[in-house]
Amino acid sequence: MKFKALTCLFAATLAALLLTGAKEAPPKPVLKVDASPVGVGKAGAVASYADVIEPVQQAVVSVYSAKIVRQHLPPYFRQFFGDQERETREEGLGSGVIVSADGYILTNNHVIEGADQLNVALPDNREFKARVIGADPKTDVAIIKIEAENLPVVTLADSDKLRVGDVVFAIGNPLNVGQTVTMGIVSALGRKNLGLLDEVAGYEDFIQTDAPINMGNSGGALVDAGGRLVGINSAIMSTTNGSMGIGFAVPVNLAASIMHSLVETGTVARGFLGVGVQVLTPDLAEGLNVKESKGVVINSLTPDGPAAKAGLKLEDVILAINDKPVDSLQTLRLIVAQTPPGTKVRVKSVRDGKTAETEVTLSRLTDDGARPDELVAGVSVTRVTDELRRTYRLPDDVDGLIVTEVAEDSAFRERFRAGMVIVQVDRIPVEEVAAARALVRPGRHFCLVWDRGGYRFVPFQVP
Numbered sequence: 001m002k003f004k005a006l007t008c009l010f011a012a013t014l015a016a017l018l019l020t021g022a023k024e025a026p027p028k029p030v031l032k033v034d035a036s037p038v039g040v041g042k043a044g045a046v047a048s049y050a051d052v053i054e055p056v057q058q059a060v061v062s063v064y065s066a067k068i069v070r071q072h073l074p075p076y077f078r079q080f081f082g083d084q085e086r087e088t089r090e091e092g093l094g095s096g097v098i099v100s101a102d103g104y105i106l107t108n109n110h111v112i113e114g115a116d117q118l119n120v121a122l123p124d125n126r127e128f129k130a131r132v133i134g135a136d137p138k139t140d141v142a143i144i145k146i147e148a149e150n151l152p153v154v155t156l157a158d159s160d161k162l163r164v165g166d167v168v169f170a171i172g173n174p175l176n177v178g179q180t181v182t183m184g185i186v187s188a189l190g191r192k193n194l195g196l197l198d199e200v201a202g203y204e205d206f207i208q209t210d211a212p213i214n215m216g217n218s219g220g221a222l223v224d225a226g227g228r229l230v231g232i233n234s235a236i237m238s239t240t241n242g243s244m245g246i247g248f249a250v251p252v253n254l255a256a257s258i259m260h261s262l263v264e265t266g267t268v269a270r271g272f273l274g275v276g277v278q279v280l281t282p283d284l285a286e287g288l289n290v291k292e293s294k295g296v297v298i299n300s301l302t303p304d305g306p307a308a309k310a311g312l313k314l315e316d317v318i319l320a321i322n323d324k325p326v327d328s329l330q331t332l333r334l335i336v337a338q339t340p341p342g343t344k345v346r347v348k349s350v351r352d353g354k355t356a357e358t359e360v361t362l363s364r365l366t367d368d369g370a371r372p373d374e375l376v377a378g379v380s381v382t383r384v385t386d387e388l389r390r391t392y393r394l395p396d397d398v399d400g401l402i403v404t405e406v407a408e409d410s411a412f413r414e415r416f417r418a419g420m421v422i423v424q425v426d427r428i429p430v431e432e433v434a435a436a437r438a439l440v441r442p443g444r445h446f447c448l449v450w451d452r453g454g455y456r457f458v459p460f461q462v463p
Contacts, residue, residue, distance in 0.1 A: 035161070038224045038226050052226065058122075059097060059099075063219060067116040094107060094111030098153050101149065104143060107218075108234055111218050118132070123179055129146070138268070139254060141259065143262050154221060157224055157230045160251075164187065164188060165186060167183065167184075168186055170249075171221045172221070175214055185209065207249045214236075217233045218234060220232070236248065272341070272362055273305070273306055280295040290350050290353070294319070296318050297316075298312060302380075310361070312347065317350040320347075321336070329407065375436055380405040382401065384400060400421045400422050400424070421450040425445060
């Protein structure tokens, strides 16, 4: 379990993804889905939820992982004992949820990451070896499979219909004491900026609950009062290494979409809009003649990107995408990333005080998860053009790649800022994004930049 103040629910930290040797594409999972709201009107007194919970328990499993770690003696001791290698076995515990009768199981990426061996224990005491179908560190979702038939499954709810105050139950195997059910409510929805997935520039959109969850609950079920799966338990916030009533789960709609993509393609295909934005402030709203109080302002466009091709322009204020309100960079990023490439989306925006709706066909994020215009994670750049030169008042002799956006959660936010021109990377002049990205491999680098009227060097390290 990893603690900074934000604590992931897993007993061991594992390093690389278990690969499967299957040559044929696995069959698509057949899911049970009930998208109706959990309830309407005023809630009545309930004496017991046993009849609702009992069937769900049969579909929640324990996931045991193991890996062999090889370590060399420290340099000082090698002069006495030689370069000896020691092997140790690390074991981890998590939970999982059976979502199809033929053995597909949803769990967390951090439960299975780096495992050499996975075993799944069912509530009826049967045990199976499991293989990884795919995993997505950016959402902490993984899908594993056991070879079995006619397994009990959970019914998936529509997590978009959850409301704060809905009763929920967390089911899993905390601390390996055995399957445990705890109860609480939905405390909040759409939790972002928690820092849980910062290391992988992930997408946070968590359900928050006060249902007690602890180490071993990771990957387990969060179900509603109707016994339907609404989330996959993932993390807690704690100062005591245990539950303090602040737990987080991945919404099942997000987890299911990731699962389908991993099963069908082996990868996670995310949409790309091609805009850089900043939050609409009262001052910006007044200056742009916008009456709305929430939205994001386009401050950069990827040349020939989806938004630019569709006719969106700098200073347009995006209010919603497919009727989903957009009030922050994180919200925009999440909505677009959850939409498959090639999908046509409706972008509601304001320009010069007039509201319009533009149809945009999303392209695809690059395979490494970075935007096509990113030099490093969260730092978007584009070639200096005459328009950008006028906008940023750049001298005629300054050429290179101008930083158009630095994401709020970027690890390089202290190194780069919008308007800075990157002239060289490791002494090599750069004028094309692709060429610059090819130079920025893991390790230490430095850029020559034009910033605030002069040249300077900016050192940085890519993990």
